[in-house]
Amino acid sequence: MAKENKSFVKEITPQSEDFSRWYLDVIQKADWMDYAPVRGCIVFKPDAYEIWERCQQELDREFKRTGHRNAYFPLFIPESFFEKEKEHVEGFNPELPWVTEAGGDILEERLAVRPTSETMFGHMYAQWIQSYRDLPVLLNQWANVVRWEKRTLPFLRTSEFLWQEGHTAHATEDEARAETMQMLEIYANFVESFLAIPVIRGQKTPSEKFAGAVDTYSLESLMKDGKALQTATSHYLGQNFAKGFDIQYLDKDNQRKYVYTTSWGITTRLLGAIVMVHGDDRGLVIPPKVAPTQVVVIPIGPAKTRETVVPAAEQIVASLQSAGVRVNIDAREDVSPGWKFNEYEMRGIPIRIEIGPRDLENGQAVLVRRDTGEKLPVPLTQVDETVNELLATIQADMFQAAKNRMHEHSYVADDLAALVNYIQNERGLVLAGWCGDDACERAVKDACSATSRNIPFDPPAQPKHCVTCGKPAQYAVWFAKAY
Amino acid sequence: MAKENKSFVKEITPQSEDFSRWYLDVIQKADWMDYAPVRGCIVFKPDAYEIWERCQQELDREFKRTGHRNAYFPLFIPESFFEKEKEHVEGFNPELPWVTEAGGDILEERLAVRPTSETMFGHMYAQWIQSYRDLPVLLNQWANVVRWEKRTLPFLRTSEFLWQEGHTAHATEDEARAETMQMLEIYANFVESFLAIPVIRGQKTPSEKFAGAVDTYSLESLMKDGKALQTATSHYLGQNFAKGFDIQYLDKDNQRKYVYTTSWGITTRLLGAIVMVHGDDRGLVIPPKVAPTQVVVIPIGPAKTRETVVPAAEQIVASLQSAGVRVNIDAREDVSPGWKFNEYEMRGIPIRIEIGPRDLENGQAVLVRRDTGEKLPVPLTQVDETVNELLATIQADMFQAAKNRMHEHSYVADDLAALVNYIQNERGLVLAGWCGDDACERAVKDACSATSRNIPFDPPAQPKHCVTCGKPAQYAVWFAKAY
Numbered sequence: 001m002a003k004e005n006k007s008f009v010k011e012i013t014p015q016s017e018d019f020s021r022w023y024l025d026v027i028q029k030a031d032w033m034d035y036a037p038v039r040g041c042i043v044f045k046p047d048a049y050e051i052w053e054r055c056q057q058e059l060d061r062e063f064k065r066t067g068h069r070n071a072y073f074p075l076f077i078p079e080s081f082f083e084k085e086k087e088h089v090e091g092f093n094p095e096l097p098w099v100t101e102a103g104g105d106i107l108e109e110r111l112a113v114r115p116t117s118e119t120m121f122g123h124m125y126a127q128w129i130q131s132y133r134d135l136p137v138l139l140n141q142w143a144n145v146v147r148w149e150k151r152t153l154p155f156l157r158t159s160e161f162l163w164q165e166g167h168t169a170h171a172t173e174d175e176a177r178a179e180t181m182q183m184l185e186i187y188a189n190f191v192e193s194f195l196a197i198p199v200i201r202g203q204k205t206p207s208e209k210f211a212g213a214v215d216t217y218s219l220e221s222l223m224k225d226g227k228a229l230q231t232a233t234s235h236y237l238g239q240n241f242a243k244g245f246d247i248q249y250l251d252k253d254n255q256r257k258y259v260y261t262t263s264w265g266i267t268t269r270l271l272g273a274i275v276m277v278h279g280d281d282r283g284l285v286i287p288p289k290v291a292p293t294q295v296v297v298i299p300i301g302p303a304k305t306r307e308t309v310v311p312a313a314e315q316i317v318a319s320l321q322s323a324g325v326r327v328n329i330d331a332r333e334d335v336s337p338g339w340k341f342n343e344y345e346m347r348g349i350p351i352r353i354e355i356g357p358r359d360l361e362n363g364q365a366v367l368v369r370r371d372t373g374e375k376l377p378v379p380l381t382q383v384d385e386t387v388n389e390l391l392a393t394i395q396a397d398m399f400q401a402a403k404n405r406m407h408e409h410s411y412v413a414d415d416l417a418a419l420v421n422y423i424q425n426e427r428g429l430v431l432a433g434w435c436g437d438d439a440c441e442r443a444v445k446d447a448c449s450a451t452s453r454n455i456p457f458d459p460p461a462q463p464k465h466c467v468t469c470g471k472p473a474q475y476a477v478w479f480a481k482a483y
Numbered sequence: 484m485a486k487e488n489k490s491f492v493k494e495i496t497p498q499s500e501d502f503s504r505w506y507l508d509v510i511q512k513a514d515w516m517d518y519a520p521v522r523g524c525i526v527f528k529p530d531a532y533e534i535w536e537r538c539q540q541e542l543d544r545e546f547k548r549t550g551h552r553n554a555y556f557p558l559f560i561p562e563s564f565f566e567k568e569k570e571h572v573e574g575f576n577p578e579l580p581w582v583t584e585a586g587g588d589i590l591e592e593r594l595a596v597r598p599t600s601e602t603m604f605g606h607m608y609a610q611w612i613q614s615y616r617d618l619p620v621l622l623n624q625w626a627n628v629v630r631w632e633k634r635t636l637p638f639l640r641t642s643e644f645l646w647q648e649g650h651t652a653h654a655t656e657d658e659a660r661a662e663t664m665q666m667l668e669i670y671a672n673f674v675e676s677f678l679a680i681p682v683i684r685g686q687k688t689p690s691e692k693f694a695g696a697v698d699t700y701s702l703e704s705l706m707k708d709g710k711a712l713q714t715a716t717s718h719y720l721g722q723n724f725a726k727g728f729d730i731q732y733l734d735k736d737n738q739r740k741y742v743y744t745t746s747w748g749i750t751t752r753l754l755g756a757i758v759m760v761h762g763d764d765r766g767l768v769i770p771p772k773v774a775p776t777q778v779v780v781i782p783i784g785p786a787k788t789r790e791t792v793v794p795a796a797e798q799i800v801a802s803l804q805s806a807g808v809r810v811n812i813d814a815r816e817d818v819s820p821g822w823k824f825n826e827y828e829m830r831g832i833p834i835r836i837e838i839g840p841r842d843l844e845n846g847q848a849v850l851v852r853r854d855t856g857e858k859l860p861v862p863l864t865q866v867d868e869t870v871n872e873l874l875a876t877i878q879a880d881m882f883q884a885a886k887n888r889m890h891e892h893s894y895v896a897d898d899l900a901a902l903v904n905y906i907q908n909e910r911g912l913v914l915a916g917w918c919g920d921d922a923c924e925r926a927v928k929d930a931c932s933a934t935s936r937n938i939p940f941d942p943p944a945q946p947k948h949c950v951t952c953g954k955p956a957q958y959a960v961w962f963a964k965a966y
């Protein structure tokens with residue numbers, strides 16, 4: 001259904017000129033999305049949605065491997081539910097859409113369209129959990145959620161988005177904390193190994209944590225424009241929701257006790273992260289593991305040679321398909337090879353295979369890597385093997401390249417002036433000491449719009465002084481401008 | 484997380500006493516659902532949701548095999564969209580929930596929570612489709628939808644439910660009609676071979692068709708109480724939505740033409756159908772192909788023999804798992820075998836394997852079929868093979884049994900008195916002639932609450948006269964009370 005748009009890649013704004021414009025150009029030209037006729041909503045088109053499906057499959061397997069099961073809870077949440085956890089209502093109320101009429105009647109109680117489902121799970125868990133034998137409860141749901149935010153950006157911040165939300169209940173704090181960390185680690189492995197996006201694991205500062213959580217842990221990643229993006233979160237909720245919703249169990253010692261809960265999620269913003277971490281001025285660069293199409297085969301050469309070249313190209317396709325590669329062919333005659341090269345580069349297909357009459361004479365095809373542009377002539381007998389190796393190499397190299405970029409754009413600042421300078425002139429992540437005072441954190445934001453991303457588990461340095469007030473640092477914190 | 488409810492199966496109301504009560508008892512005791520704190524909404528609990536996931540996987544593969552791709556369109560639909568197709572707005576307006584406020588503001592235009600997405604797809608297709616080269620467009624989405632209906636019933640008619648909705652656009656009527664029939668046939672094969680539910684393929688009468696369709700085709704199935712349930716629908720929409728949303732393309736002959744569209748869907752009501760077609764007074768009976776757990780192994784015998792029996796049972800489990808069977812063990816000591824037998828029968832697990840000390844001496848285990856109660860002693864060396872064969876046999880036998888029941892409860896009526904008698908005293912499906920007049924169809928409903936289910940493609944008889952007015956019959960129609 002792709003519109004046959006004969007425009008060339010030069011229509012994409014260069015990243016260096018205007019990164020935001022580049023981003024919006026790329027996701028539209030690559031046919032990943034379209035704007036929907038509802039404020040801040042998009043249509044997820046097939047290529048983007050298929051990547052989301054691959055993310056789902058991969059994560060779902062991990063969730064199930066670690067004992068979780070899927071369920072589905074209602075979209076609508078009664079207004080009164082939000083009142084039961086004070087921080088939660090303050091955090092989410094400003095962003096809620098409200099259903100006030102249904103089936104021709106004005107509703108007695110307004111229904112929020114869920115922004116997240118801690119309250120609904122809490123309400124049900126209170127009824128399901130009676131005894132220590134019922135614990136732990138380990139559920140996840142794949143769902144749509146809505147947050148009516150002021151600024152929206154396709155994939156990264158849309159009014160409606162898709163996600164999964166895990167909600168678990170445990171008998172002890174230790175167990176709940178272990179769950180919180182286990183899920184963060186599952187996300188980290190997934191984002192790094194599947195999406196080729198390096199992450200910083202750490203804890204959110206109190207001002208940045210989830211509304212209603214005791215502790216929020218996050219993965220933070222660096223986009224190519226130097227901004228950070230939170231790629232996953234995992235929340236230790238303590239007994240906040242257990243108390244709000246009265247989720248108690250009778251323990252072995254015959255005492256009624258509140259459970260400890262967690263929640264954790266990743267969203268379709270990951271699609272935006274793939275674009276912003278790997279894309280370049282020619283368009284998307286998709287990691288092979290999630291690419292809907294991993295290889296495109298393009299027969300080239302004069303029209304009179306098509307009779308022999310196209311069947312050879314088709315044979316490559318058939319052979320790669322049996323080798324488990326997701327491969328397409330573009331043998332159209334009314335479109336030039338040059339146009340096709342640009343088009344599939346723009347769409348980020350990891351490998352292009354060119355084959356022409358001279359290649360055929362030499363018994364070879366030419367593999368072209370999207371990530372580096374490198375061309376590799378390969379004997380026809382070795383195409384399957386080489387492609388499979390090369391897909392793994394590209395995946396690894398893309399991760400390494402992103403990791404190098406992250407390190408090159410990571411700085412350590414001793415004082416606010418240095419921090420502001422890094423943020424404004426170098427762009428990237430700045431590690432700085434922090435005394436733990438909200439005001440000192442806020443001062444950074446006021447100075448340069450950078451916010452605290454997280455307190456990393458494994459900081460590359462241990463700053464001695466608070467970047468703002470100079471008092472002894474309690475924490476090493478990553479600051480950055482963020483999406 | 485299942486509550487250890489020590490109640491026995493006798494707490495399920497017998498089907499013959501009160502089928503509705505039986506249904507509600509079973510789905511709750513088998514832990515398939517719970518009522519949510521929002522009118523007409525339920526929580527889909529893991530066992531039920533996992534069956535839905537298996538349905539999704541199976542159908543999704545078929546959709547993709549036939550050239551469709553998945554996408555995701557917004558949940559919210561602007562009110563004005565509904566006005567663009569006259570029948571559509573009349574059909575759906577009474578059931579819509581409306582978002583009137585969001586993010587602290589009253590919205591300028593109310594947003595409906597989607598009851599179905601013809602309008603949203605139509606709006607986007609109008610922008611994407613320009614040329615004959617863009618056709619066909621073959622998209623599907625897996626989504627939640629909301630219809631605020633007066634009467635609700637878990638799974639069968641809930642305010643919010645899950646479904647997939649395919650939406651396609653074609654250059655010609657022939658192509659669109661072929662698509663409509665192709666999808667109906669995919670559904671029929673799926674429902675029959677995967678869910679073991681026999682279906683009647685046919686066309687809806689004008690009064691029962693989808694609001695906005697030219698022709699609606701359906702699959703109808705018989706529940707054990709003699710009521711019919713529509714298990715799938717596929718709509719040929721002609722140019723109704725194309726004209727409403729101005730979806731035109733430039734054809735090869737350089738003329739602008741309206742496209743022809745289709746839509747088709749199945750929903751989580753299939754879960755209710757599984758219960759009502761196969762369940763019995765002992766509880767659920769789940770077809771092996773969709774069962775989350777296909778086999779449960781239960782070690783039996785006195786406590787002193789557990790040392791040898793439990794490891795033997797675990798070995799059966801390990802072996803079955805490697806043979807690709809979804810198997811669990813219940814070796815709990817604080818619950819009696821009799822309680823477990825009842826429990827897993829109630830949950831509908833296709834095969835129970837009992838193994839005790841005497842079995843072990845004889846080198847055997849006992850397989851018990853859920854559908855027939857039949858017990859088969861099997862040598863331990865042959866358990867894997869026998870289980871795999873038996874699962875296929877159970878699947879086939881369940882389908883055949885349901886088919887026999889449907890035939891036994893299918894009647895042909897020559898006049899209204901006979902039809903009313905069959906509906907009221909025999910319960911089931913009644914085939915009758917119909918002249919094509921709305922009033923004659925309505926008269927049947929007025930007489931006995933039976934509605935026309937569909938005009939079957941392959942009727943078992945060809946009644947000569949309209950069941951109501953006695954004029955020559957144009958159609959053979961299945962009538963039944965329906966969910």
Ligand SMILES: [Zn+2]
Pocket residue numbers: 434435436437440466467468469470471
């Ligand atoms: Zn300070």
Ligand SMILES: [Zn+2]
Pocket residue numbers: 917918919920923949950951952953954
């Ligand atoms: Zn008549």
